[in-house]
Structure formats: C-alpha cells, structure tokens
Amino acid sequence: MKTNILIILMKYIPIGILVLLFMGCERELSDLKPATFPDTPEVFIDGFSAGLNYAAFGGSVPTAFDVDTKETYNNSKASMRIDVPNAGDPRGAYAGGVYFTGVGRDLSGYNVLTFWAKASESAVIDVVGFGNDLGASKYQATISGLQVSTNWKKYYIPLPNSSVLTAERGMFFYSTGPVDGKGYSFWIDEVKFENLGTIAHPQFTIFNGEDKVETTFIGVTQKITGLTAIYNLPEGVNQSVNAASAYFTFTSSNESIATVNEAGEVSVAGGPGSAEITAMVGDAATLGSLTLQSIGNFQQAPLPVHAADDVISIFSNAYTNVPVNYYNGYWAPYQTTLSADFEVNGDQILQYIDFNFVGIEFSSPTVDATAMTHLHLDIYIPNTLAADAQLKIELVNEGAASSATYIVNIPVSESKKWIGLDLPFSEFTGLGSTAKLMQIIFVNENNMISGFYADNIYFYSNGTPPPPGGEPAVAAPTPTHPAANVISVFSDAYTAIPGTDLNPPWGQATVVTTVQIQGNNTLKYAGLNYQGIQLGASQNVSSMVFLHLDFWTANSTVLNIYLISPGPVETPYSLTVPTSGWTSIDIPLSSFAPVSLSDVIQLKFEGNGDIYLDNIYFRKN
C-alpha cells in the first residue's frame, strides 16, 4: 500500500513540474482567469483577422480604405491603404472609418496597440485609436496628430488600462482630412495588440494634470476634461493618449458639496463649502484635480430692465437673441480661453476660463445698432482678484480697419459679485459706424482675470441721443459765389469736376447715398468711418483761397476733412460736430499744408455718425 501511494505521488510530480514549466515566469493571475472572449492579438497582418469588419464614418469617403498588395511593410502580402480626399471631393470631406469585430476580444493581456505606417508625403493624421465600436465606444482611446513620413515607422497606442478591456470590439479607427486642401495616401500594416516591457512609466491625468480651483454655485454642472494616459515609448519619448472617462474612477471628497458620476460629470449640490474631485485609473492615482469652492445658491445676474423694443440682444434669456455665429471663436493660435458655459434654473450663463481673449461673432447677418446707444453686459469674476483688473471690450464693425475699444477697470473688491456694465458707444475709442456690428471681443488687458461669467449681453437705446437717422428739415443754403470763382466738387449750384467718384472703393464701411432735401441733392454718409471722394482729374487750386463746405449732423462726435495730393500727402481739418442746423464753413486752403495745392486729387472724411454734406467747392476770395 505504501508503495502504491508512493507511485501515485511520483506520477503527479512530473505533472506538477509541467505545471511549473507552463506557469514559468509569465504573468500569473491573468492566466488563471477564465477567458470568456478570444484574446487574438492580430488586427490586420496580411489581411483582416478573424471576425474583423470595416465601416466608414458618415460624411467620409466610403471607399477611402482599401487593401493594398503593392506597398506593404517588410514586403508582406498586404497592407491597408487610406486615400485622403482633396478638399471639395464630392464623395466626402475626409477619410475615416472603424475596424471592429462582431464578438468582443479579451485585450487584458496586452498593453499596447502597435502598427507600422508610412504616407505618400509627410503628413499629420488627425486621429487614430481603438475602442470605437460604432456604439457607446466606452473605452475609446486616441492619439491626436500622429506625424507620419514617407518611411515605414512603428507606432504605438498604449492601452490606458487594459484590465477593463475584456470584451472590446473596437480594434482600430482613424479619421483625417486633407493637408492644405490636398489629399494624400497613407499605409498601415501589421496592426496588432502586444504586451511590451518597453512601454513604461504610465501617468494619468484629468484636466491635463492641472490642479484647478474654481468658485461655483449650487446647480452648476461641468464635465471633467483633459483625460489622458501618458506612456513612455521604447524610444524614450512620451506618448499621450486621450482616454475615455470609463477608464477612470472619479471621487468627490465631499459629496454634500459636489458629486461626480461615472461619466465625469460634476454637479455642485451644496454650499457654502468645498469639495475636491480626483480620479484613479485602476490602482494608479491621476495627476490633476478640481477643487470646487461653492458659495451656495447661485446669484442670478440682475434681470435686464430695458424694454425689448429698445434692445438688440446677443446673449440673454430675457430677450430674443439675434443669430450668433459663436460665443467663443477659439481663435488659433494664440487664444487660450475655453468655454465652460452652464445653466442654472433655466438661466444660461457664459463662462470663460483660462482667459486671455475671446470673441463673440454675429456676422450673418451683421447687427445694425445705429438706433442703439449702449452696450450692456453683466459679468462675474468668480476668483479673488490679486489686484485691480482691466477688462478690455472691443466692438468690431464690418469693414472697420480696427476694432473700437473700451477698458473697464474692475477693483479687487468687485470680484465674486455681478458687475453690470452700461457702456455708451460714444466712449468706445475708434468706433466709427455701428451699422454693421459683427463682433464683441473680451481681452484680459492686465492678465488679472483668470476667468469670468457673462450674461445679458445686448445693445440698447437709452432713448435720448441720436435719432440716428435724423435728417435736415431744410436744404443747405444756396451758394452765392460767382461760378467763375469756383471749382466745384459737389453742388447743385455749379458744374462739378467731370468724372468725380463720390464713393471710391477704399474699404470703408460708410454707406454713401445722394438724397433730396427740399428738392436739393445732398450727399449723405450713413455710419461714417471714413469716406473718400476721387476727383475726376487732378486739380490745380493754387489760385483758390478757401474750401467751402456745408455740413449737418445730429449724432456725429468726431468729423475731420482731409485734402490729399499724391504721395499721398494729406492733412486733416477738424469740423465742429454735432451741428445745430447746417454749418457753412470756408476753410483756408493754407490749413492743409503741406498738401500740394497745384495737384489735389482726393478729399476724405473721417469720423463717426451720419453726416449730410452739400456745396463742396474751392473758391477764390
């Protein structure tokens, strides 16, 4: 009996050793897991791996992908060729598609998706990645801006946390557009999942590793951004992978102040108080956090008081807004400002963060604010100001050479409360016309404002000043100087210089018309910024003494007239505005020195408002 036992024991020893052999030095725990899904590593080697399908993205060229047997990595049998279309290709605007399987694969034994790639020219592929299954794409992971060259090179997309990838269907996907409008081709080969010991030093981030601190209110929601996994590649450089929120587990340090869900959506639930939002990927902590300092109930911006009829609204829940192209233009390359707009109790609020400058555009169509007098906006700076801040506000009228500016000084004491701004158009430096307003731009003038909320942005009329289209009730006085003593530019009383162009195309915004006032032809400049008059021929006015002019304006605050000789040599002469009735003036020509009076070719007006002009002529004494 004892011998038998011994024999039985000895029988099992070799098996035990065999088991030892197999377990060897490979990973241990994952070997013991029941494999529910196949762990096939190959995606595309010399053809589609088992169960692999392809589907083009909507709007992409459906035939952009093809299997190529000519251009392959290492002279293998086949590669994947992607033909990126030219701009304007009727078949689609870009190349993009997904390689997916019907049955999931267990990728938990791998740490990287690798492939070889080359292109017909040096190019940047917008997005490559995996985890897109044409459905929820829960575990999508992407690399943005993959630089490819005309030589085959191996590329790596590290798996952010492969332990969760036990039934993944999204094997690979790509999406990219033309380079400078031109299409090109690129090839991808040997696509497979690997477990490489040369992929090292994982780091994970939320908010791209930034520790953010924000003042906030009950009811504010926002999404955690900047989710990345960073790995060091075999050549020693870091590769950042944009990782879906499902790879992360989020935690709030104080659920009574703020909660965070699986999708990384943060909701402020209470206050006053603070909560810190942090994240983990598996057992690894992430860099970056969000500290929310809730001050409790949201302070609504004061309700606007202006009658809807007196308002052109850009952003307000109190009025109907005009069409707006965008509330943040993300103007490359220098803008850092991001938007984190939110809604509290049905009131939408614009929030600008990482603020340097940002523009709102309403150009289709532009806004005619000539009947308006002011820009109103409410702003709220949620963070403490280290020193008095300057917020520069710019208004842009279509065609204007530069924007009009107004700098608001915000004392330290004004942070964390709504500031109502009512800015008269007349105090915007350089504002010519308001007939074709198209942008409002905010600039962090002295870099003290890290971010702000904005609400109730609108133009309004305070009712008093300019009946903007105001028109003279009577015609300009009829000139009395003998025609022989006159060289006329514009007047019913004299023959004008033939061929004179009253509206030369100098890029001005001014709207030029000739109107009849009591049957008298009168030149009207609506929404003046500047306006030229091109004489039919060069004029020698050296025998003349004055430039005569009749002008009328109810709303202009600045008006200059220029005489111009070639060079150009030009000299302004300031006219007193606004007028009360018609102003008749005889400007000594000597005022325009050093303009050459023997060779006058143009006149020009610069200023703002709506101007009526008549009887423009040179005359002798």
Add this chain to the structure above:
Amino acid sequence: MNKINKFKRILIQSILLLVMVIFWGCERDNFQKLDERNWQLAWSDEFNGTAGQLPDAAKWKFDLGTGQDGWGNSELQSYTNSPANVSLDGDGNLLITAIREGNFTSARIKTQGLFAQKYGRFEARLKTPYGPGLWPAFWMLGENIETTPWPQCGEIDIMELRGQEPHIIHGTLHGPGYSGGNPITKSYALVNDRFDTDFHIYAIEWDKDKIDFFVDDYLYQRIERSDVPGEWVYDQPFFILLNVAVGGNYVGFPTAQTPFPQKMIIDYVRVYQEVK
C-alpha cells in the same frame, strides 16, 4: 522489483524534467564559467541619510559648471551641487536629477582625491533616466589625470546609456589610440524590457590581465590586455564618477518630447578588492 524499476523510471523522468526546467528557465543562459574570486569590500556608499542631503562630502566631490566645450562633448547641462540636482532621497538612494528650466542643470560627482583603487570589482545598483538626449553614466578615470591628460590616463565606462535607447547599455574603455569615437566598447540589450524601469547592477571585475563587464552578474564583455590596440593604461588606481549629462556628441540633443525632470536613482556603489 518491477515496482522499484517503475519508481526509478519515474524518478529519472522527474529529474530530467527538473533539469530541463532549470535549463530552459526564462532567463538568458546563466551558466558562465567564471573564476572563483574572494571579494572583500574596500569602499562603499549605501546613500543612507535624510532626504535632501547632499552626498557624503568625505566620499564625493562635485564637478561644477559647463566644463570646457560642454565637458569635451558639447553637452548642454550645467552641473550644480544643488539638492535639486543631487541629493539623497531618504530611502537609501542618491538621486541625480536633470532639470529643464530654460537651460539644463544636472550633477556630476566623483571620488577624485578621496578614493581610488587599482584592480578589483566596482559595482553600482541603479535605475537609469530615459528620453532622447539623456546620457547617464557610471564610470572611472585614471587617478593620474591631473598630470597625464586624457586619454593617456585611461577611462573605464562601466555603464553608459542613450536615453532614446533605454533598453541598451554600453561598457567601454578609452585609452591612448582608442578614445572618443573609436573606443573598445560593447553593448548589452534587454529583450522586451528596459533599464529605467527597475534597478540593475552594473559592474566591472578588473585585474592585471583583463577587465570584465557585467550587468546583473552576467558577463557580456571581456577586454584583455591584448585586445587593446594601443597602450594598456589600466595598471594604476582609478576614481569613480556618476553623472547625468544632457545632449552632447554621444547621445544627440534632447527633443521637445523628452520628458523632464529625469532622475538616475543609485542604490549603492561598492568597491571590492580580491583577497588571495
């Protein structure tokens, strides 16, 4: 009898399998026939101490600044003795940290004037930095360098690594007639692994006839007197250096993608003498 025979057969099978397991292992072939040596510790620094401390001044001196022409190699870093660049970590390691703050700073320490030895075993257990343009080294120079300029004084590079190849280390001799771009050198590469993710032991064993280079006690290079195309200048004491260079002729420039800061983490440096 039968049963005993069967028992014997099974036993033999088992032993065979066991032997196969040992031979197949998972490691590279470890069965190098090396002479038995009786090593006795002659000098060491275990880098025990408080976090932020500079390395023991009785054992190490600093090379400071940018040297001449970037220490002869167009290196970019300026060496400092700031704890930010060189200090103990409080866990028994020395950190040499290369930092990018506009310019690059790092550190280079040496036992020159404090300790030098002829022959023996010189070893360090360390984890390398990584990234294009990083150039860590554990190396030695002839003690007579003040009177006998390089390369006549001799240089023994026990470990050098180019950060863009974090899986390859190099062991090298520079001497008269075989220096700079033309030394006696050999590389040792890890398969599916890299030197910056774990500690490894780098060593030489040096006697009057030869210098043996080891990684984790695996002999990957033996240079004998007769292998050197010029003069054998390794019969005098050498002192030890540890540094992390950035850029330079050997490694190339760091790129925008090179992660900084970068640390070389040194657990210990030990020097042994052979006792006959």
